[in-house]
Amino acid sequence: MKKIIVSGCSSGIGYFLAENIIQSGYKVIGLARNEPKEKYSFDFEKCDIRNLDSVKSFFSKIKKDKDIYGLLNVAGVASMNLLASTPEKTINNIINTNLIGTIYCVKEVIPCFVRSRVGRIINFSSFAVKIGLQGESVYVASKAGVEGFTRSIARELAPLNVTVNCISPGPIQTKLTSKVPSSYIDKVIKQQIIDKQCTKEDILKCTKLILNKESDKITGENFIIGGY
Amino acid sequence: MVTKSSVEKFIIKELSRICKEPQDSFSATTQLVGENRSIKSMQLVELLLKMEDYVEENLNSEFNWADNSAMSETWSILRTVGSLAEHVIELNSKK
Numbered sequence: 001m002k003k004i005i006v007s008g009c010s011s012g013i014g015y016f017l018a019e020n021i022i023q024s025g026y027k028v029i030g031l032a033r034n035e036p037k038e039k040y041s042f043d044f045e046k047c048d049i050r051n052l053d054s055v056k057s058f059f060s061k062i063k064k065d066k067d068i069y070g071l072l073n074v075a076g077v078a079s080m081n082l083l084a085s086t087p088e089k090t091i092n093n094i095i096n097t098n099l100i101g102t103i104y105c106v107k108e109v110i111p112c113f114v115r116s117r118v119g120r121i122i123n124f125s126s127f128a129v130k131i132g133l134q135g136e137s138v139y140v141a142s143k144a145g146v147e148g149f150t151r152s153i154a155r156e157l158a159p160l161n162v163t164v165n166c167i168s169p170g171p172i173q174t175k176l177t178s179k180v181p182s183s184y185i186d187k188v189i190k191q192q193i194i195d196k197q198c199t200k201e202d203i204l205k206c207t208k209l210i211l212n213k214e215s216d217k218i219t220g221e222n223f224i225i226g227g228y
Numbered sequence: 229m230v231t232k233s234s235v236e237k238f239i240i241k242e243l244s245r246i247c248k249e250p251q252d253s254f255s256a257t258t259q260l261v262g263e264n265r266s267i268k269s270m271q272l273v274e275l276l277l278k279m280e281d282y283v284e285e286n287l288n289s290e291f292n293w294a295d296n297s298a299m300s301e302t303w304s305i306l307r308t309v310g311s312l313a314e315h316v317i318e319l320n321s322k323k
Contacts, residue, residue, distance in 0.1 A: 107294075114274050159270050 003067045004211070007031045007049050007105055008075030009042065012174040013124070016200040017072060017207055018042045024208055027067075031058060031105075032075070049075050049101030050093075059108035068112035070120040070211055073102040073146075078139045080180060091138050098142035099149070106153060106164075119162035120211050123150050127170040127198075130228045131191050143168075147222055154220035163219035165210050170198040170226050193227030202226075230286055230320055235313035242278045243309070246271050256310035272306070279316065287320045 004021055008014030009030025018030040019040060028042035035044055048054040062068055077097045079090050102123055113119040125143040128136050147166055154164035170192050171177050171185045189197050202225050209215060210223070236256050243258070244251040247267055259265045260272055267275070276293045283291040293306070305315035 110273065111277050114270075114277055156270070159268075 001025070001027045001067060002069035003027045003029060003062075003065065004070035004072060005029045005031060005062075005068065005105075005109065006042070006072045006074055007047070007101070008073075009040075009044065010034050010036045011038075012074075013169075013172070013200060013203055014072075014074035015040070017074060017204060020204050021072075021207065021211075024211070026069070026211075029062070049105055050096040052104050055101075055104040055108050059105075059111075063111045064115065065112060066116045068109065068116065069118065070122070071105060071109045072207065073105055073121070073123045075101055076124060078136065080135045081138075082135060083137045086138060094138045095142050095145075098139070099145040102146055103149060106149075110157070110160075113157065113160050113162045117161055119157075119160065120215075121153075121157070121162060121164040122207060122210055123147075123164070123166045125150075125166045125168040125222060127168050127188065127192065127224060127226070127228065129168065130224060131188065133188065150222070151220045158219060161216065163210070163216065165219060166222040167203060167206050167210075168222055168224045169203050170224075172198045172200060172203070189226075191228070192224075196226065198225045230317070232310075232313050232317050235282075235316045236309055238282060239275070239279070239309050239312060242275055243267065243271075246274050246278075254309060256308065256313070258309045260306045260308060260312065261304055262307070276306075279312070283316060283319060287316070289319045289322075291316070291319060 004026045006014055006018040006028055009018040010032035015036055015038065018028045019042065022028050022041060030042045030044050031047040031049065033046065033048050045058050047058045075097060077094055079094060106121060123146050125147050128140050129143045129147060133140060150164050150166040157164055171188050177185065189195055206223050206225060210218065240251050240254045243254045260267060280291045283289050305311055
């Protein structure tokens, strides 16, 4: 059975994808710092993606597993704030989780793909990058980094038949957006081609499309849910 | 018994398989990193994974090739087939 690793599985989009991808016939290994509070049916592994030793420790257990097929780098944090008033600790946490954590997981999953000669990596960016969302400069910087990383690593891993793509959802209802005023969210949604709020199901559909074995030549792309 | 020559032979056999070239295209002086390297970077990664397995299975030791110095052209253990074999033998003697 093909196995998919999902980072950020303790809540939000990561939890939703980890739970629902199982129904497409994949075995899911969910990574997070803390166990999900809700009931879950995937294999859970404690891992702090900001810490290379923690990432290495998990991937060393699966490095010879030829069934590893996908990596979904969902783990992410945001903090709406003006840059001038954003503490250094918050800046580091956003960059280390969203960008460095993604890079660490991709780096450590490569040995699995060298052995299996096939794979799918899906990184997560945001619609906020496209519109340069005000008040999210560090978050936007981290996600823009993820998009650039995706394009470059897609070329590097192409000889292994590994595709690397990015999904960029607009604002969806999660803990990340719960404190953002609805008028502000509406303003963002109106800038999408399809001006309807993106749902977790929309992200799941896009994820399944990329994971599909028929999607073997779709790589280096950024899928903006709702369009821009 | 694992000797430098037996490790070199193993590396050359694997290089031949990975690069789909005859074994006599490679020797102890074949460069693995740097400007004049003979193999592509992803082929090098594949070779190093094989070496990781080899060291684990034959020497019961650990081969860490992803540290900061490994890819440096001048001092790297990955300079040539010979320097890589030498490093593997050193791992064995340090046990």
